[in-house]
Each structure stands twice: as C-alpha cells, then as structure tokens.
Amino acid sequence: QPHLAESGGGSLQAGWSLSLSCAASGYCRDYFIACCRRSAVKDREGVAAIDSDGKTSYADTVLGRSAISKDNANNTLSLRIDNLKLDDAAMDYCATSYPYPCWAVSWVYESEYRYWGRGTQVSVSA
Numbered sequence: 598q599p600h601l602a603e604s605g606g607g608s609l610q611a612g613w614s615l616s617l618s619c620a621a622s623g624y625c626r627d628y629f630i631a632c633c634r635r636s637a638v639k640d641r642e643g644v645a646a647i648d649s650d651g652k653t654s655y656a657d658t659v660l661g662r663s664a665i666s667k668d669n670a671n672n673t674l675s676l677r678i679d680n681l682k683l684d685d686a687a688m689d690y691c692a693t694s695y696p697y698p699c700w701a702v703s704w705v706y707e708s709e710y711r712y713w714g715r716g717t718q719v720s721v722s723a
Contacts, residue, residue: 599624599712601691606717613681615719619674619691626669629694629704632676634687634719641690645676646704654704658684686721690714 605617621630631646645655645665653665663678674691692710694702702709 599693599695601625601693601712601714603689603691603714603717606689606719608720608722609681611681611683611721611723615676615678615681615685617676617678617689617691617717619676619714621672621674621691621693624695625672625693626667627695628697629699629702629709630667630674631692631694631704631710632665632674633690633692633707633710633713635690635716636684636687641707643705644689647674648699648704650699656705681721683721683723685719687719688716689719690716 600622602620627649629646629648632644633641634644635641647653647665647667659678662680665676667674691714693712
C-alpha cells in the first residue's frame, strides 16, 4: 500500500515562506498527490494537488502564492507557500487518491483520500 512521509513545516512568521516535502511510494505517481491541512477552525481539506499528468490545482486560500510540484523519478512532492498568513497555521499532510483515479475525484475533500502521511505541524506567528 502507499506510504507517504512529510518533512518541513515548523515555527514560522507571517510573510515568510513555507517549504514542505513529501516522500511518496511509487503507487502515488499515477494518482492525485495532495497537500492537505487541518486547522483549528477547519477539518482536513485539500490545499494543493497535482495529478498524474502534472496538472496542478490550488485552494483559493493559497492561489497565487504557492507552487506544488512532483519528481516522479524520486517519488517526491514539494509544496512552497509564500507570504505566509496567520491562517496558514495548521497540521499539514500529504495524501494520495490511490486507488481512485484522477478523473474520479475532485482532490479537495478528505473523503477522497485513503492514504495519508503522519503530518507536520506548521505554526505562524505575527
């Protein structure tokens, strides 16, 4: 079964940049790989995702200040979020839509992902 492990995060300040990485097993390259977050006020939901063809999608909250990419050769996912806001504070997770193909999911909802990393905490202070 897929295995994912996040790295990055930590204690950051508003205006800084966040860099997250995710090591994913080979199962993941043919499915959506996403970064999701759970905050104090919201259940876990998609922040950014990349599909099997490399097409990227972003939540409105990070659109225009983030970039997600993947390296299929090394099975890694990278997410960068610039100009951090206090609302970016959350537990961030990597997830894969395996076994659901990309055409069958929207990438946004927690219920579309069965396999998750353990998460990494992101704190943002003023």
